[in-house]
Amino acid sequence: MATRLTVNEVKSLYEKINNWGRWGKEDQRGALNFITPQKRAAAARLVETGQIVSLSLPLSTESGPENPQPVQHMMLHAGPPGYASLDFFAIAPHGMAFTHLDALCHVFWQGQMYNGFSEREVGRFGARRCAIDVTRDGIMSRGVLLDIPRVRNVEWLEPREPIYPEDLDAADKLGNLRVSEGDVLLIRTGRHKRRAAKGPWDPRREGLPGLDASCLEWLHERRIAVLGCDAVSDIAPSPYGAEMGLPIHVGTLVIQGIHLIDNADLEALSNACAKHGRYEFLFSMAPLILERGTASPVNPLALF
Amino acid sequence: MASKLTEQEVNNLLEKCSNWGRWGKDDQRGALNYITDEKRAAAAKLVRTGQAVSLALPLATVPAPDNPTPVMHLMQQTGFDAHEVELLPYVGDYFAIAPHGLANTHLDALCHVFHRGKMYNGFDATEVGSHGAKKCAIDVAREGVISRGVLLDIPKLKGVQWLENDVKITADDLDAAEKDHRVTVGEGDVLFVRTGRARRRKSKGAWDAFQAGLAGLAADCLPWLHQRKIAVLGSDGVSDAVPSGYQQLALPIHTCTLVYMGVHLIDNADLDALSEACARSGRYEFQFVMAPLVLTQGTASPVNPLALF
Numbered sequence: 223m224a225t226r227l228t229v230n231e232v233k234s235l236y237e238k239i240n241n242w243g244r245w246g247k248e249d250q251r252g253a254l255n256f257i258t259p260q261k262r263a264a265a266a267r268l269v270e271t272g273q274i275v276s277l278s279l280p281l282s283t284e285s286g287p288e289n290p291q292p293v294q295h296m297m298l299h300a301g302p303p304g305y306a307s308l309d310f311f312a313i314a315p316h317g318m319a320f321t322h323l324d325a326l327c328h329v330f331w332q333g334q335m336y337n338g339f340s341e342r343e344v345g346r347f348g349a350r351r352c353a354i355d356v357t358r359d360g361i362m363s364r365g366v367l368l369d370i371p372r373v374r375n376v377e378w379l380e381p382r383e384p385i386y387p388e389d390l391d392a393a394d395k396l397g398n399l400r401v402s403e404g405d406v407l408l409i410r411t412g413r414h415k416r417r418a419a420k421g422p423w424d425p426r427r428e429g430l431p432g433l434d435a436s437c438l439e440w441l442h443e444r445r446i447a448v449l450g451c452d453a454v455s456d457i458a459p460s461p462y463g464a465e466m467g468l469p470i471h472v473g474t475l476v477i478q479g480i481h482l483i484d485n486a487d488l489e490a491l492s493n494a495c496a497k498h499g500r501y502e503f504l505f506s507m508a509p510l511i512l513e514r515g516t517a518s519p520v521n522p523l524a525l526f
Numbered sequence: 527m528a529s530k531l532t533e534q535e536v537n538n539l540l541e542k543c544s545n546w547g548r549w550g551k552d553d554q555r556g557a558l559n560y561i562t563d564e565k566r567a568a569a570a571k572l573v574r575t576g577q578a579v580s581l582a583l584p585l586a587t588v589p590a591p592d593n594p595t596p597v598m599h600l601m602q603q604t605g606f607d608a609h610e611v612e613l614l615p616y617v618g619d620y621f622a623i624a625p626h627g628l629a630n631t632h633l634d635a636l637c638h639v640f641h642r643g644k645m646y647n648g649f650d651a652t653e654v655g656s657h658g659a660k661k662c663a664i665d666v667a668r669e670g671v672i673s674r675g676v677l678l679d680i681p682k683l684k685g686v687q688w689l690e691n692d693v694k695i696t697a698d699d700l701d702a703a704e705k706d707h708r709v710t711v712g713e714g715d716v717l718f719v720r721t722g723r724a725r726r727r728k729s730k731g732a733w734d735a736f737q738a739g740l741a742g743l744a745a746d747c748l749p750w751l752h753q754r755k756i757a758v759l760g761s762d763g764v765s766d767a768v769p770s771g772y773q774q775l776a777l778p779i780h781t782c783t784l785v786y787m788g789v790h791l792i793d794n795a796d797l798d799a800l801s802e803a804c805a806r807s808g809r810y811e812f813q814f815v816m817a818p819l820v821l822t823q824g825t826a827s828p829v830n831p832l833a834l835f
Binding site: 258259260261262263264266267269270271272273274275276278279280281283293294295297298300301302304305306307308309310311312313314315316327328329330333340341342343344345346347348349355358359360362460464466467468471472504506507508509510511512513514515516517519520521522523525 | 562563564565566567568570571573574575576577578579580582583584585587597598599601602604605606608613614615616617618619620621622623624625626637638639640641643651652653654655656657658659665668669670672776781813815816817818819820821822823824825826828829830831832834
């Protein structure tokens with residue numbers, strides 16, 4: 223059984239896995255640079271049946287324990303009289319309720335974001351560096367699912383339960399995948415299956431399962447382009463308490479330049495992968511072009 | 527040259543192009559049903575170089591003559607105050623958007639417009655209330671739209687930078703563009719008709735299309751679109767020519783595609799980069815990918831449609 227890294231060990235790891243400067247000192251796209259046109263073309267060749275699966279939760283307009291700031295939906299014009307209906311949506315995409323893509327400017331480490339840009343690049347006006355619109359041409363690549371409850375033979379992981387590199391290796395082997403350069407890596411914890419069975423809970427108080435900090439080196443070696451999870455990739459709240467904030471968020475967004483998809487719905491994907499006996503697929507995601515934004519709500523798609 | 531249809535002729539076309547009942551009386555997806563698994567698998571085989579092109583304008587936060595209700599972008603926390611509240615310094619923001627109109631690239635749900643009190647498949651307009659849409663909402667597209675995309679580039683066909691605001695594209699133009707581009711529009715395709723509007727805007731500045739007009743399709747294109755069995759129609763304008771010149775039918779393309787044919791519409795795309803990519807590669811077909819947000823009971827979603835070559 224793996225033991226948790228100390229705070230100092232995590233800090234040393236941050237230095238070891240750092241991608242700053244790897245794609246030039248002005249780069250704002252980070253590990254998205256691993257996705258080449260050749261990688262996209264190869265990913266398209268994975269398509270066999272044409273079956274499509276959405277990895278998004280509905281944008282919830284209901285408040286709940288995990289959704290203190292629900293999406294606002296107002297009708298500007300509804301039905302008759304007149305010939306059209308029009309509406310208005312407002313969303314704060316971060317948090318634990320909506321499927322969204324974090325921009326690299328979302329979190330900081332020692333006052334800096336990815337590639338050493340200052341946190342002061344994000345002001346009242348939004349983000350001048352590493353905003354979400356660096357992904358304006360979309361993200362298409364090989365998608366791979368590591369289905370952790372399946373390799374552990376459980377229904378779901380419990381809140382605060384850690385995932386270790388051995389789990390990633392086991393799931394990698396189960397899917398015969400060899401997670402590699404430019405992949406969009408999705409980690410299933412079974413969060414939404416647990417929610418369907420037991421009802422919603424407050425992830426800030428009761429927690430979420432996620433990756434132990436020791437997984438950061440694994441992610442770095444495999445050169446993934448994007449990391450996604452049905453929870454928030456990190457164990458929540460941080461296992462390091464007041465000593466250190468979410469190490470996966472810092473170690474991916476800031477240190478490695480890896481964009482994060484939080485709160486995906488991976489239940490249908492898990493079933494589709496099991497049915498096809500394939501844990502790889504064409505992954506497509508088209509973040510909205512929110513200039514200077516720190517995130518976008520997304521509806522990621524898997525095509526088999 | 528085809529002569530302009532009378533309003534009565536257009537009214538007759540609405541019924542003639544109707545797909546109500548075609549996919550069952552409870553169907554809410556309309557022409558999206560033309561996109562089969564086989565169609566999606568075939569579309570993926572179109573990918574060769576792996577070049578990706580976005581077909582979206584940036585979401586417009588600045589007021590302009592074509593954007594009276596800009597997207598609101600508010601910061602909840604910035605890099606200047608991040609340290610005051612959290613162990614993990616972070617920034618976060620808030621966006622508010624009314625996706626319809628002339629400024630943002632969006633997908634219209636089939637419930638967006640009505641004709642004689644009905645929406646697609648005969649559902650009553652009262653299915654849309656203060657709660658939102660109970661029928662034909664945008665979340666019928668929750669599994670995304672992946673298919674073959676086809677561009678018909680009318681300015682290229684005519685050898686101009688863009689179509690002027692009073693130009694109406696006819697069915698003959700669509701035929702000629704197909705011939706010029708060596709592509710044939712068919713069942714389940716996502717069809718884009720380019721007018722060059724985005725280029726004109728970049729060159730001459732924004733204008734209010736409801737005052738000054740907008741190039742688009744003439745009503746005689748409707749039987750063409752119906753016969754080709756397209757799944758989705760998109761434009762860098764709003765597909766309709768504005769004004770239509772008809773008394774009752776302000777937007778005959780919207781009315782006939784959304785209400786009668788069940789064809790979802792992408793309004794205000796940016797097709798300039800696509801036009802260049804198609805011209806460069808000599809290919810006017812590509813894998814099309816669009817993932818509308820899962821906005822339950824919504825009448826539209828902002829989208830960032832993608833073309834993959």
